[in-house]
Amino acid sequence: MIGTTLEAQELMEGWSATDSQMRARASFPLFAAHGTKSTAVVYFEVEPGDHLGRHTDSAEEILFIVDGEGEAVVGEERATVSRGSLALIPELVPHDLYATGTGTLKVIGFFSAAEVESIFDDPMQPFGERVLGTPPLEAVA
Secondary structure: OOOOOHHHOOOEEEEOOOOOOEEEEEEEEEOHHHOOOOOEEEEEEEOOOOEOOOEEEOOOEEEEEEEOEEEEEEOOEEEEEEOOOEEEEOOOOOEEEEEOOOOOEEEEEEEOOOOOEEEEEEEEEOOOEEEEEOOOHHHHO
16 A cells, blocks of 8 residues: 655745745655556645645646635636635646635645646746656655
8 A cells, every 4th residue: 555644744845936925835745656657646735825826737636625715726717715625627727726814725636647747837946947746756766
């Protein structure tokens, strides 16, 4: 069995150099390097007033809101999300997630591929890259 806990995750912080409200912490608890064949999981947190950053993903994603309140923007659609909400993000559709409540927005994303590439409109720091995704397979050996 492949397993982990959210508490065991070391979250990496990412932010924009030009948008002070684009800031989040994230980790991939499960993906190809852990032995998954056709799925990946991302866990991320966004503080009140901040947003994840508009991007597209190479695979379909289902978001599960673990805690907090926010607004999901998927293409031209906007929807309020809160604890227990699910949201479908189609492959390659631009999307973003804003933390609108008073507490940390905590989210699990389930991808339909074991490796995922995300392309952000604004480069994500500390890497200075627009293209990110699941860590390389050799990174988790």
